[in-house]
Amino acid sequence: MHVTAAVLEKYGDPLRLRELELDAPGPREVLVRIAATGVCASDAHTRSGRIPSPLPVVLGHEGAGVVVATGAEVTHVEPGDHVALSWMPSCGRCRHCEGGRPVLCAVSAPALLRGTLMDGSVRMHDGDRDVHHYSFLSTFADHAVVPAASAIKIRDDVPLAVAALVGCGVLTGYGAVVNRAKVAPGSSVLIYGAGGVGLSAVMAACNSGALQVIVVDPQPDKRDGAAAFGATHVIDPSTQSVVQAVRAMTDGLGADVTIDAVGSEGVQAEAFDATATGGTIVCVGVPGPDASIAVPGARFVREEKYLTGSLYGSSRPGQDIPALLNLFAAGRLPVDKLVSQTYPLERINDTFDDMHAGRLRRGVVVLDEAAAW
Template sequence: MSQTVQGVIARSKGAPVEIVDIVIPDPGPHDVVVRVQACGVCHTDSHYRDGGINDEFPFLLGHEAAGIVETVGDQVTHVEPGEFVILNWRAVCGECRACKRGRPWYCFDSSNASKKMTLTDGTELSPALGIGAFADRTLVHERQCTKVDPEVDPAVAGLLGCGVMAGLGAAINTGNVARGDTVAVLGCGGVGDAAIAGARLAGARTIIAVDRDPRKLEWAKDFGATHTIDASTEDVEEKVKEYTDSFGADVVIDAVGRPETWKQAFYSRDLAGTVVLVGVPTPDMTIEMPLIDLFSHGGALKSSWYGDCLPERDFPTLIDLYRQGRLPLERFVTERIPLDQVEQSFAAMHRGDVLRSVVVR
């Protein structure tokens, strides 16, 4: 039987979000109803609200979530009612060309629920990243649920569902940071600090945090930064080289996603070093550079999609590292808020006051 719950929607471009009644249908054969316990407020949700993703309004916002499986479809085998899961937006299909070539972290046909959640008048909702978790419950495909240790705080666990995983994976999976490497991270919000934590976990010897906000540079030290650069007053390329024996960093991660920061990343790396773009640019951004520079610097220029993660592999492993005290996931949770404060949390996020606001139920 369908059920009516409360959820946060973006009804039109740029309009304040609203709390409304939404209808969760009975799950299809491979669908799952999850009772949401916590959901982080991510920049991507703000992009949806502002029309920066697409115009398929109204959106049911929220995607960085953890909760309890309540109801499952009649062909579900992946999870059972009562299990604690982190929701993910890369439900690997196993059949697309990426999966068949042994690169499932690039899966091009990720699964979503077979039915649509709606408003009470029948208007179909577009769930953010196929999840829609600023709600009491949400409907997802079974493969969007990754089981992890149920003893973990949902507010902490849920952050692996997007931003924290993106940053950790940018360092570990995409950047392949190795023991003894030098690493620079441009942008020290949630994703950037997660990249710093990932570089530390991988054994980098020098980790340079770059930002324009002194508060964020202080936060970055808590996650493992060994040096900081205030980009508002210091020359980023010059200082990175100063901290890396004049060579530049082995891996530079752009967690901002702007042309100027990407160029800084490019020119701050060592010869044959790696640049990883994990900050998401807007469609209007362009970049122009001398082609000879791309050739002469060598190395690798990579984009990191969701930290090139495999949720079934990475989420449980990272939760174990957190439980061992080796990964400080709890430091990303700046505040816990009720569902009716999502709009205010967007403002706090844009001011740089928080790493993550987390809606708890």
């Protein structure tokens, strides 16, 4: 079939809308009509080349839509089902999948940025040229063929724009707090960055009973947004010492849990100092490929701090995505308020400009207005 997709030909270039040929789904694949897709920092990083991908590629990995067709071996979804898309289609059989940590899947994780589906081939073509997939999904298009394990069946009474965001940014931020840091009631939680991931971490900290939810962001609008999502304190790092401010808010102790949703080296070094002895630092934002994290070695031993990464919210997407949508439906996870601007696919490049200008919590490209909301 012919589909319209936003194609990246060369790093740094704008995406260009093209009509591509999309093959029918293979036996363990699903054809999805995309209703909405968020635009995530990882898409921007690949557009710039910081996260490499084979080119040309159709970006987009935070999407939701409606199943159109399924391969012969697919039994868990059928045409008409609403699905959120997981960019880590776990195999279900490797030691990480068996051990309950499917986002570390030994089969899918190494293949994430290979630009193909699970069998190593592509379904998108531009004339004679193959066009690559992104994170198994490529949601910047009106339709996508995805691995069956990426199609997470969801309730059909939640807006697909909401489901799209839960498929990456929300799960990433929420899961870092709940699954990785396991925030306890009464904790102090420090969160760097008040974009879609950071605000999802704010919602998770509030839902987990954190006493203090402290958010650091240089943008005044973002700090206001954090307060609206339940942050108890906000810090402007351009005018205040974050470490001093956090200690002043926590009886001199520092935060029990720190979530870094930014991923710059300066933030990671500071996060160590802003976190209490015995506390946990969870790095979520992905730094540049050559970055490293330096911590003071003697204090690392004596203060018994945990320093850990968290990929995709350390989640089990098949369980956690439906659970988060249940929380949304119950009014306890206002994901819709993360959407600061919507765009048609024709204006996809504006989303990157607005993201870089710091104007967005989340920008969402809407392909099917009726289904998205």
